[in-house]
Amino acid sequence: MIHFDNVTKVYPSQNRPALQHVNVAIEKGEFLFLVGPSGSGKSTFLRLVLKEERPSQGHVHVAGKDLSRLSNWKVPHLRRRIGCVFQDFRLLPNKNVFENVAFALEVIGKPRRFIGKVVPEVIDLVGLEGKAHRMPDELSGGEQQRVAIARAFVNRPMILLADEPTGNIDPATSIGIMKVLDRINRTGTTVVMATHDAAIVDAFRKRVVELEDGRVVRDQSRGVYGQAY
Amino acid sequence: MRAQFVLQEIWIGLRRNLTMTISLVITVAIAMALFGTGLLLRSQVDSSKSYWYDKIEVSIFLCAKTSSNNSCQKQDVTPQDRDALGEMLKKMPQVANVQYETQQQAYARFKERFSGSPGFVESTRQDDIPPSFRVKLKNPEEYKTVSQAVLGHKGVDTVINEQEILKKFFRILNGLQVAALLIALIQVVAAVLLVGNTVRLSAFNRRRETGIMRLVGASNTYIQMPFILEGAIAGLIGGLFASVLLVFSKMFLVDRLAGDVQLVSRLGWSTVIAVIVVSICFGVLLCAIASFLTLRRYLKI
Numbered sequence: 001m002i003h004f005d006n007v008t009k010v011y012p013s014q015n016r017p018a019l020q021h022v023n024v025a026i027e028k029g030e031f032l033f034l035v036g037p038s039g040s041g042k043s044t045f046l047r048l049v050l051k052e053e054r055p056s057q058g059h060v061h062v063a064g065k066d067l068s069r070l071s072n073w074k075v076p077h078l079r080r081r082i083g084c085v086f087q088d089f090r091l092l093p094n095k096n097v098f099e100n101v102a103f104a105l106e107v108i109g110k111p112r113r114f115i116g117k118v119v120p121e122v123i124d125l126v127g128l129e130g131k132a133h134r135m136p137d138e139l140s141g142g143e144q145q146r147v148a149i150a151r152a153f154v155n156r157p158m159i160l161l162a163d164e165p166t167g168n169i170d171p172a173t174s175i176g177i178m179k180v181l182d183r184i185n186r187t188g189t190t191v192v193m194a195t196h197d198a199a200i201v202d203a204f205r206k207r208v209v210e211l212e213d214g215r216v217v218r219d220q221s222r223g224v225y226g227q228a229y
Numbered sequence: 230m231r232a233q234f235v236l237q238e239i240w241i242g243l244r245r246n247l248t249m250t251i252s253l254v255i256t257v258a259i260a261m262a263l264f265g266t267g268l269l270l271r272s273q274v275d276s277s278k279s280y281w282y283d284k285i286e287v288s289i290f291l292c293a294k295t296s297s298n299n300s301c302q303k304q305d306v307t308p309q310d311r312d313a314l315g316e317m318l319k320k321m322p323q324v325a326n327v328q329y330e331t332q333q334q335a336y337a338r339f340k341e342r343f344s345g346s347p348g349f350v351e352s353t354r355q356d357d358i359p360p361s362f363r364v365k366l367k368n369p370e371e372y373k374t375v376s377q378a379v380l381g382h383k384g385v386d387t388v389i390n391e392q393e394i395l396k397k398f399f400r401i402l403n404g405l406q407v408a409a410l411l412i413a414l415i416q417v418v419a420a421v422l423l424v425g426n427t428v429r430l431s432a433f434n435r436r437r438e439t440g441i442m443r444l445v446g447a448s449n450t451y452i453q454m455p456f457i458l459e460g461a462i463a464g465l466i467g468g469l470f471a472s473v474l475l476v477f478s479k480m481f482l483v484d485r486l487a488g489d490v491q492l493v494s495r496l497g498w499s500t501v502i503a504v505i506v507v508s509i510c511f512g513v514l515l516c517a518i519a520s521f522l523t524l525r526r527y528l529k530i
Contacts, residue, residue, distance in 0.1 A: 050444075073448075073449070076443075076446040076447060076448045076449065077446060078446070079443070079444060079445065079446035080445065080446030081446075082446075083445075084444050084445075090437065090440065090441060092437060092438060092441070103438075103441065103445075104441070104445040106234050107234070107441075107442045107445060107447035107451055107452075108445065108446055108447055108448075108451075109451065151441075151445070152445075155445065155446075
């Protein structure tokens with residue numbers, strides 16, 4: 001589903017590469033934790049998958065397509081098949097839960113009837129039954145993140161990228177968020193989650209790829225956050 | 230593309246920076262009104278030019294006792310000289326039509342023209358007005374050949390080309406036209422810069438929305454359309470204001486001016502409407518293109 005083929009990324013203003021010779025293959029339906037300290041290249045990895053950045057060297061393949069050969073006007077179609085969740089939720093404060101989730105479908109031109117059917121389903125799926133008409137500032141951090149996940153998943157993407165989704169949320173609530181992500185993963189969606197949260201990684205026992213200074217230093221199925229010393 | 234969604238976005242955008250939108254509308258309105266005025270003046274000049282050029286005559290005044298020209302030697306023109314001149318004029322290829330006006334005829338016309346000021350008429354005697362040939366040319370531009378051929382001729386006092394008088398008038402109209410278009414151009418530059426600023430503010434205000442739109446895979450057109458339409462709508466409103474100004478200027482300026490200076494007003498409503506349509510289209514396109522170009526700088530796709 002996602003293949004990194006000897007990828008190096010150097011940002012123009014920096015001399016140290018953000019990623020160096022990264023080779024990772026993520027298969028369909030996998031759940032993968034991307035761990036490592038700040039500045040180790042986790043966000044760059046996710047941005048390359050979205051083609052928000054292009055690699056300085058090497059190739060990134062997503063869903064069988066080489067992104068360096070994907071013309072710019074096709075990038076929106078790539079992004080429709082990838083959902084994104086962030087640490088800061090990125091909800092629209094002037095829209096309620098339903099409207100926030102519906103926004104993702106409206107802007108890709110889905111018909112109103114389809115939106116009216118699909119959005120409530122997804123709101124239920126992430127565990128926000130009965131809260132469709134709340135505004136974001138009336139929700140807790142955990143609930144806001146559920147809205148963000150619903151928005152990312154409402155178009156049934158093949159891949160869900162989550163950049164520190166539990167970074168702003170207390171540990172107890174984080175477990176709920178992880179359950180939602182796990183539920184989404186069980187529908188066959190590939191989930192890539194960048195995180196600092198050792199407890200969560202250790203508890204879930206999924207595949208772990210660790211980055212350090214832009215290099216893959218560990219790639220382990222059913223891994224834990226820190227190395228077992 | 231869902232029209233309702235796009236319209237809603239435009240409305241939000243226009244409302245959020247209302248002051249900016251108002252100043253943009255005013256600038257566009259003034260720019261387009263001046264642009265339209267320039268076009269109206271142009272068609273006015275063109276139509277009155279062709280009207281007048283049909284009627285233009287070269288007047289060849291002949292010697293009379295009162296002539297100040299030395300070659301006349303304070304003598305009336307002799308009938309021989311007069312007839313010779315008449316024959317010569319009739320033979321010239323540039324001349325379409327020659328008419329002789331005697332002193333009596335000229336005096337009668339003078340009395341009629343200045344009937345409003347009897348004192349002026351009374352102090353003028355018939356002898357003061359010289360007889361003349363009224364020459365109509367095939368092409369008014371060729372008057373120089375005619376006047377040069379005639380000026381040295383015996384018995385000719387002065388040659389007056391009516392075109393020279395009209396030319397001054399047309400020069401003023403042309404000057405007005407250039408001035409209007411020049412100010413319009415300056416306003417257009419201001420409008421373009423204002424569109425740029427408005428769109429930049431708008432893009433900044435909506436960076437959250439556009440960021441999400443990008444992430445969920447909205448197409449570039451979908452992301453850009455509200456901004457471009459925002460500019461276009463401001464341009465349209467400005468253009469509508471401009472057309473109101475143009476209608477006013479037609480009613481209160483051109484028509485009244487035409488009445489005062491007996492300017493043949495060929496400026497019908499159809500011309501005004503054509504100019505309004507051109508101005509509005511120009512305004513809308515200008516704003517839409519300016520938005521599009523600014524977007525490429527301030528909206529990451």
